[in-house]
Amino acid sequence: MEVEVKKSRLIAGTEIEGVVLKKLTEHRDQRGSFTEIFNHRWNLDLDAVQWSLVKSEANVYRGMHFHKRHDEYFCLIQGKCELGLKDMRSDSPTYLEWSQYELHGEDLAALIFPRGLLHGWYFPVPSVHAQSVSESYVDYGKDDNWGVVWNDPDIGVPWTFDDPIVSLRAGDFPDLDSFKKAIAPF
Numbered sequence: 001m002e003v004e005v006k007k008s009r010l011i012a013g014t015e016i017e018g019v020v021l022k023k024l025t026e027h028r029d030q031r032g033s034f035t036e037i038f039n040h041r042w043n044l045d046l047d048a049v050q051w052s053l054v055k056s057e058a059n060v061y062r063g064m065h066f067h068k069r070h071d072e073y074f075c076l077i078q079g080k081c082e083l084g085l086k087d088m089r090s091d092s093p094t095y096l097e098w099s100q101y102e103l104h105g106e107d108l109a110a111l112i113f114p115r116g117l118l119h120g121w122y123f124p125v126p127s128v129h130a131q132s133v134s135e136s137y138v139d140y141g142k143d144d145n146w147g148v149v150w151n152d153p154d155i156g157v158p159w160t161f162d163d164p165i166v167s168l169r170a171g172d173f174p175d176l177d178s179f180k181k182a183i184a185p186f
């Protein structure tokens with residue numbers, strides 16, 4: 001029988017320039033545990049201005065989304081997540097490379113990534129995550145909230161699922177090629 005390795009890690013693709021997977025330290029005792037999920041002393045490249053808590057049902061996919069202006073932080077608190085990134089910054093050494101991470105609530109970690117990356121996350125089981133951004137939704141939501149259909153093969157991420165629950169908006173997202181034309185020059 002195959003035993004699942006519950007380690008939060010990069011499982012496929014390339015380490016994209018500017019992305020940090022920060023392993024967190026869970027201090028356990030007889031009461032439970034205590035974990036710092038963000039500390040300014042870690043010198044992360046994130047000027048956080050909004051924090052959000054998100055609960056997802058099993059088989060939910062959120063994304064893929066893209067923002068020109070803000071950096072982002074993602075921390076799975078409970079459950080399991082498959083997270084994909086694709087570098088759309090034409091001046092980046094990892095332009096058009098993709099990466100795929102597996103995150104587990106049992107191995108707490110935060111993923112911090114810069115603006116200019118397509119990103120999406122899938123939850124095979126009911127999950128909870130925290131996310132943060134460097135520009136408030138009220139400021140980016142209307143004009144810097146782009147999307148791409150999650151299963152365009154040109155994205156490259158070898159997702160392990162095929163029929164996720166997505167939002168109504170994500171159901172109408174364009175393919176990668178149309179999206180590239182829409183954001184050009186970038």
Ligand SMILES: Cc1cn([C@H]2C[C@H](O)[C@@H](COP(=O)(O)OP(=O)(O)O[C@H]3O[C@@H](C)C(=O)[C@@H](O)[C@H]3O)O2)c(=O)[nH]c1=O
Pocket residue numbers: 052054062063064065066072119120121131133137167
């Ligand atoms: C993102 C966001 C949504 N909302 C509201 C709007 C809506 O009623 C509800 C759900 O919003 P969405 O469908 O956009 O949620 P979701 O699809 O989970 O959006 C998120 O997806 C991932 C991939 C990201 O990149 C995040 O930055 C965020 O855009 O929550 C806020 O109030 N504040 C926020 O910051």
